[in-house]
Amino acid sequence: MDPQDFKDLLNRYATDKCAPDEQREVERLMLKYPLSKNWKWKSELHKDRIKNNMRKQIFNQVDRDLGKHIRRKSYWMTAVASLLLMIGISTFFYLKIHKTINDEQVIAEAINEIYNDVTLTDATGRVTVLKNKEQILDLRKLSTQDSKWNPSGSLNTLRVPSLHQFALVLMDGTKVRLNAGSSLSFPTQFTAVDRTVTLKGEAYFEVMPNHSKPFMVNAKESQIKVTGTKFNVAAYPADPRIITSLIEGGVAFHINQKQYPLKPGYEIVADGNKNSVEMKSFDQDQVMAWIDxxxxxxxxxxxxxxxxxxxxxxxxxxxxxxxxxxxxxxxxxxxxxxxxxxxxxxxxxxxxxxxxxxxxxxxx
Missing domain, CATH: 3.55.50.30 (Phage tail protein beta-alpha-beta fold)
Known part of the structure; x- marks a missing residue:
């Protein structure tokens, strides 16, 4: 039987729309192949949710059948329920439950974190775990204290895991605070014509003014250009939005070859899913609360x-x-x-x- 035809058959059986011969075929297959041994679950919660829904559907079906062909259908439904209770999960109500799961939305998904502490990966690939240390790293001091610190312009990356936030002072004196689940890549020295860093996640910046060498933040498909200002950027990989909220000074938000100047008290919300860019006022207490x-x-x-x-x-x-x-x-x-x-x-x-x-x- 074609796989799609088999799925359609199961669906008709689950909704009590099978012809008698189809019903007998499903019941025969249920006895022959009662379990799916290679079922892949998204998570244990997903597995338990389907299990509970299947049990509910099975007994609901039994109740509906009591007034009709109680002996035949009730026997089969009870047999499947017994298998479910004793051994685990059968393939019986897969389509019906799959439809239920599809009626849900995934608001967020956890990411796999290698380290539970803040880490600094330097340009040579050396990883330093910043555990039980001060919640701020001043690169100007590190360059004099650590002889292995690479003085070149190669990129380094600071990563902050969940349940943490961390402050960083770059070589030009710019202060950056990273929120949980964020990373910042930056050169040891700003030797280029501008000062460019790359953000994944959320960070608050207090940029040291330097009109001859603008500060640039790359976040996904966007770039924020500043000379000296205070602003917050949220650009998590799993979120289609890039939100730049300006506290003080001025920035220019660049995306899709367009520039959007921003003034204090306003934020730019660029939504990749909607392909839209919106400017609006924002609640500073709400945006900045994570820092406190x-x-x-x-x-x-x-x-x-x-x-x-x-x-x-x-x-x-x-x-x-x-x-x-x-x-x-x-x-x-x-x-x-x-x-x-x-x-x-x-x-x-x-x-x-x-x-x-x-x-x-x-x-x-």
């Missing part, structure tokens, strides 16, 4: 809230495609445990969270 160790949610929708939470704790989050429209407000320390934060958000949002390790499911 807080989440600030000012009338923010639940999906946006969970995206912020996921970046800090490095968790995967799934939710129904239609989540409650209620907005959330409040200030929360990011030093709290994830479980404590989720409890607070449950009270404010009216939803429930199911957590298994780094996987969180929104239910309501």
């Amino acid at each position: 160790g807080y989440f600030v949610f000012n009338n923010m929708d639940l999906v946006s809230v969970m995206k912020h939470v996921a970046k800090w704790y490095n968790i995967s989050v799934t939710a129904p495609r239609k989540v409650p429209a209620k907005r959330i407000g409040g200030t929360f320390p990011n030093t709290a445990s994830l479980d404590d934060l989720l409890k607070d958000l449950e009270l404010l949002s009216g939803v429930k969270f199911i957590r298994k390790g780094k996987e969180v499911q929104v239910v309501y």
